[in-house]
Amino acid sequence: MYTNVLNLTRELINIPSISPKDLGCQDILIKRLQLLGFNIKRINFKDTNNFWAWRGYGKTIMFLGHTDVVPEGNISAWKTPPFTSTICDGFLYGRGAVDMKGSIAAMLVAVENFIKKNPNYIGRISFLITSDEESTGKYGTKKVVSILEKMEEKINYCLVGEPTSENILGDCIKNGRRGSLSADLTIYGIQGHVAYPHFATNPIHASSPFLVELSTLSLDEGNDFFEPTSIQISKIYSDNKCTINMIPGELKIFFNIRFNSLITEKMIINRIKQLLQKYLIKYSISWVCHAKPFISPPSTFCNILSDCIYNCTNIIPNIKTNGGTSDGRFIFHLANETIEFGLLNSTIHQVNECVNINDLLKLQNIYFDVLNKLFL
Ligand SMILES: [Zn+2]
Structure with a gap:
């Protein structure tokens, strides 16, 4: 049932896109978005790859994410090769499984499923994907946002796919960062x-x-x-x-x-x-x-996301601002609301980074539900 999101996550993990390299991850995403009728604007700077994709008109959701990962660290401490995705006991292992190739796969498959069912939805779905979230941040989201500003783009709701869940999928979303x-x-x-x-x-x-x-x-x-x-x-x-x-x-x-x-x-x-x-x-x-710190006081989008999380997991998420910084800081002034929600963060940047395979499907369902609630 989750073959699609699982396979796409595996395909992305198998590419060793250590920040700021993308090494073709974005080509995979772009190809699939083009098949759905998305407009694509590649915005590359130096060794960083970025793209902005959009489909439709009006009320806009932006999925914000990154294809780069941190290095593997101590390779001898990995149980499985970090850049060969491996399934073991219901978990998928590999660098980027939760931060954030799994989330990107969930976003993309959710959008595919939504558009196949509702090709004439009223609204605009967009993606901003970078490859330097884990390094300097100089040539990624920040640069693209400066271009979007010149184009006078307005975003209603930005959903950042960073791994925000703490103990169980859905227990935490972030509406700002320090x-x-x-x-x-x-x-x-x-x-x-x-x-x-x-x-x-x-x-x-x-x-x-x-x-x-x-x-x-x-x-x-x-x-x-x-x-x-x-x-x-x-x-x-x-x-x-x-x-x-x-x-x-x-x-x-x-x-x-x-x-x-x-x-x-x-x-x-x-x-x-x-x-x-x-x-x-x-x-x-x-x-x-x-x-700099940013905050999106909980409003329409935060409530929709919380409802969708509850519907899929029976969990009411806590709304927090703790943890490190994220690319949300570059976009929040362009969006009415910027909210982060993704997989469990307990293994991010560690050796043996892994994702519960069931969580991938649940996350895809939550993102799908969000699209339904926003546009139908
Ligand atoms: Zn990340």
Whole structure:
């Protein structure tokens, strides 16, 4: 019964499309969409492949996804070859099974089934598929969205196929994501002999009270949609080759902040600056904002999707914004609602990534149901 979605997932897994390479995954999808009468616009930049496909007029749903995957990691820890899809005990193993070749297959087969049944539906179905979601994100969804903006495209509902389910298919959908801001901080001291500390300034000692306060800093309380903004220190080092008798001259500290929509990048940077000043620290700092937060307050589309999930799984999904960033951040301003829903995320980016084969069929049915509810 699920031969079609299973076979398409397998076909895609067997292509080692390590980000940002696509290696022909999109050709497979495009061929099938052309048979359904979709218009196709390939929008490739450098080594990234993207396409925008659409069929119909009026109220528009966009399926957003990616054909690239992360590398296999430690190959000897895989039970099966990562780029040869393998079925074992009701699960399909292979890199990209859940993130997100399985979801892409489910979207495509759902659309095929819907159009075969309802070729004259009123509305527009579209796809935006990229191959650099797992790498820099520079030449993928972001670039295509800038072109769609120039074309004055409007999207009513965007459905991102990222794996959002946590313990069982359907238990979680995402209606936003936190932002991500990274800091590269250098603290300056005065290098010297450990036995003569009065002639030196130890940057590790000088920064310790600052680090304690930084690691417990409360920036906001969160709200109904978001957890409080959080800070994680990810690396500390001094380039001291002589650990017995030398005080280092510098200390490097890296930290990342996952922030919600209650606070801006600028507010965070000012707060950290105040903290550094409070402890009279000599420093230099550079910041990179990888993603800004976004939120789609639950409305029509979120309700339709929740109903369809309940109809297929008997589960009422939680609506959350946790986890990493996603390409939803590039599109949400073009769409009335951007919602993410896909397979289980417990094995994403791990060795032995796998999907429950029954979940593939269920996901296809949920996506199919969404099309029915939107357009019939
Ligand atoms: Zn993904």
